[in-house]
Amino acid sequence: MRLFAAVLPPAEAVGELARAVDALQVLPGADGLRWTGRGGWHFTLAFMGEVEDRLLPELTERLERAARRTEPFPLRIHGGGHFGGRALWAGAAGGIGDLRLLAERAGAAARRAGVPMEEHRHYQAHLTLARSRGGRRDVTDGRDVTGGTDMTDSTDVDLPLYVEALGGFAGTPWEVAELVLVHSRLPVSGVAREQPRYEAVVRCPLGRARPGAPG
Numbered sequence: 001m002r003l004f005a006a007v008l009p010p011a012e013a014v015g016e017l018a019r020a021v022d023a024l025q026v027l028p029g030a031d032g033l034r035w036t037g038r039g040g041w042h043f044t045l046a047f048m049g050e051v052e053d054r055l056l057p058e059l060t061e062r063l064e065r066a067a068r069r070t071e072p073f074p075l076r077i078h079g080g081g082h083f084g085g086r087a088l089w090a091g092a093a094g095g096i097g098d099l100r101l102l103a104e105r106a107g108a109a110a111r112r113a114g115v116p117m118e119e120h121r122h123y124q125a126h127l128t129l130a131r132s133r134g135g136r137r138d139v140t141d142g143r144d145v146t147g148g149t150d151m152t153d154s155t156d157v158d159l160p161l162y163v164e165a166l167g168g169f170a171g172t173p174w175e176v177a178e179l180v181l182v183h184s185r186l187p188v189s190g191v192a193r194e195q196p197r198y199e200a201v202v203r204c205p206l207g208r209a210r211p212g213a214p215g
Contacts, residue, residue: 080166
């Protein structure tokens, strides 16, 4: 199955961001973007791609261990950015160092469980809001991971305009209390505007100080 580890924002944070995105969707060129489904908004920690079922038990164990080693931390959705002409995203503020550490630990857990992973790269906290209409892509981790041609020049939409509009957005902080292993199902029907479907496979609570949690 196609998996990634993520931090999922709570409903209140999603609602705040949704109102900001509603304002973005009236900007010039908004119909030239494919807006992501709000029910699937997330901050990717480690993208794993296709993972063999036999690896899932050890992967789960190692992710749980990584989560136990990381104490809960504050986070909020803040500002935004873009990846070339490919994707528009919202950023994060607060415990960015903790988020980066959790991402590193999730990636290491996947490697040790036998999941083939790309070389370590600088972690950019982002929540994808929209993608170019130049072709089907999943930029879950900021990369074109489904193959095909490069998307850098596939849209004429002025993404910096959207980033500027997001610049003043600062969501309410919440406490990140779990790492979630997510199953990603890409659209296969060919229906226009069909969104990927995301399913939480495992939820791993953060921190050691939980009743009954092993050390």
